[in-house]
Amino acid sequence: MSSDFSNLAVMKTLIIVDVQNDFLEGGALAVPDGNAIIPVVNQIQKDYDLVIATQDWHPFHHKSFAREHNGKREFETIELNGLPQVLWPAHCVQGTFGAEFHPDLEMNKVEAIFRKGMDREIDSYSGFYDNGKLKDTGLLGYLKGRNVKEISVCGLAADYCVFYTAMDALASGFQTEIILEAVRPINRNNWTALQNEFRSLGGRLS
Ligand SMILES: [Zn+2]
Numbered sequence: 096m097s098s099d100f101s102n103l104a105v106m107k108t109l110i111i112v113d114v115q116n117d118f119l120e121g122g123a124l125a126v127p128d129g130n131a132i133i134p135v136v137n138q139i140q141k142d143y144d145l146v147i148a149t150q151d152w153h154p155f156h157h158k159s160f161a162r163e164h165n166g167k168r169e170f171e172t173i174e175l176n177g178l179p180q181v182l183w184p185a186h187c188v189q190g191t192f193g194a195e196f197h198p199d200l201e202m203n204k205v206e207a208i209f210r211k212g213m214d215r216e217i218d219s220y221s222g223f224y225d226n227g228k229l230k231d232t233g234l235l236g237y238l239k240g241r242n243v244k245e246i247s248v249c250g251l252a253a254d255y256c257v258f259y260t261a262m263d264a265l266a267s268g269f270q271t272e273i274i275l276e277a278v279r280p281i282n283r284n285n286w287t288a289l290q291n292e293f294r295s296l297g298g299r300l301s
Pocket residue numbers: 151153159186187212
């Protein structure tokens with residue numbers, strides 16, 4: 096049997112961020128037009144040597160949920176353990192339908208799934224670290240172990256988990272791209288500003 100190590104040198108990698116029922120039509124925190132990305136995400140997977148996914152995976156009483164804070168409303172920003180925290184509708188609770196990947200998302204090529212948001216005291220937008228960078232999910236070590244150099248990011252929501260995942264990839268030295276056709280934001284205005292920030296730091300938007 097001959098070996099072909101050519102892929103090891105390239106390892107073009109796709110990170111699919113949080114394509115879960117709660118972020119899609121009918122979900123607890125549905126991203127506008129989010130379902131439109133699913134066929135795109137399925138179609139582009141063939142262009143990558145390595146495909147991985149992240150999964151928001153909160154305990155029932157996660158403190159990013161507005162219901163955990165008396166008198167606070169959804170989408171209000173508070174301070175939580177020293178960090179600004181948007182209060183979300185309860186979403187992606189471990190073991191629920193909302194936390195599952197959308198049934199139309201192609202998962203056969205996904206080699207690894209990195210779960211995040213499991214510590215109830217701190218939110219985790221990036222697939223690499225929680226929002227305080229206190230804990231590492233293991234994603235960075237995994238990518239380095241696979242000799243990854245280039246990363247493309249797609250998924251939901253563009254202005255939160257996609258953006259922070261892409262920013263951490265960039266800061267970790269990967270050539271990083273966000274695939275615009277395969278992301279959707281919660282807030283369009285925020286997303287425009289964040290795209291500029293990402294580009295100014297060397298990120299590519301395609
Ligand atoms: Zn979450």
